[in-house]
Amino acid sequence: MxxxxxxxxxxxxxxxxxxxxxxxxxxxxxxxxxxxxxxxxxxxxxxxxxxxxxxxxxxxxxxxxxxxxxxxxxxxxxxxxxxxxxxxxxxxxxxxxxxxxxxxxxxxxxxxxxxxxxxxxxxDPDVVSRLLGAARGGSVLGALTPREVEILALMAEGWSNGAIARRLYLSERTVETHTGSIFMKLDLAESPDGNRRVRAILAYLEATTA
Missing domain, CATH: 3.40.50.2300 (Response regulator)
Incomplete structure (x- = not known):
């Protein structure tokens, strides 16, 4: 439709x-x-x-x-x-x-x-870039490394770990390590009622629209 x-x-x-x-x-x-x-x-x-x-x-x-x-x-x-x-x-x-x-x-x-x-x-990558750029100043996302920000941006665009690995010429295991670090720095513990990937994306969206 x-x-x-x-x-x-x-x-x-x-x-x-x-x-x-x-x-x-x-x-x-x-x-x-x-x-x-x-x-x-x-x-x-x-x-x-x-x-x-x-x-x-x-x-x-x-x-x-x-x-x-x-x-x-x-x-x-x-x-x-x-x-x-x-x-x-x-x-x-x-x-x-x-x-x-x-x-x-x-x-x-x-x-x-x-x-x-x-x-x-x-x-959209441009939307993600704007949100990430604004969010890094003075927010919890400032703790992320440039590579972690790059991976978070691709996560927000909907890319899987495997697709991110191919895009950045990394091993999938390396991407998994980075995503684990992102979740840890954003204090996103595993829980049965929440998707950490979605919550990581929301963390910077909320930082820019608060």
Whole structure:
């Protein structure tokens, strides 16, 4: 399901997804219509513009859709970096947040969308970099080494340990050691009711939006 107020972008995105073998079950130009379409069709994943047409309409729609049982995975698209409500959306996974320019890299966009549809996370590298850069000053994240910050950034984008290892030309065991160090420095003990990976991402999101 696509929620996007620009008809040109909406139809172009629908054509792109159809050509990749995906079925587009609904289109909407407003947040209210998008929510109604999701209720009607129960799609595998929703692609929403953050501003539809006013500030944060897409985010409000995403929060509503994610509050249902079961929640529907949401991929947010934005023209510019906006992080005010990212913490709420990042909790629990099955969320993506990409700049619209990323759609031009079709393979990267489709990979991110499929990751979100499967329950994962895909945050735009530019969003992650801005959050991390702001968070390091005076926050608990200042204890992390540059390599740990780099790995945390890739974790926030939704990369697995194996994928991070290949990206940084490290062994998977080395990445596991770094992630363990990140969890320790952020005081994230293992618990049956929380995902430490998600909580590590939330730690710096909360630092930048507090």
């Amino acid at each position: 696509i929620g996007e107020d620009s008809a040109l972008f909406r139809e172009g995105l629908a054509a792109l997804l159809a050509s990749a073998g995906h079925e587009v079950v609904g289109r909407a130009a407003t947040a209210a219509a998008a929510v109604a379409q999701v209720r009607a069709h129960r799609p595998d994943v929703v692609v929403l513009d953050v501003r539809m047409p006013s500030d944060d309409e897409g985010i409000e729609a995403a929060l509503e859709i994610r509050a249902w049982d079961p929640p529907t995975p949401v991929m947010l698209l934005s023209q510019h970096i906006e992080t005010r409500r990212t913490v709420e959306l990042a909790t629990g996974g099955a969320i993506g947040y990409l700049l619209k320019d990323r759609v031009l890299d079709v393979d990267q966009f489709l990979t991110a969308l499929e990751r979100v549809a499967a329950g994962g996370t895909a945050l």
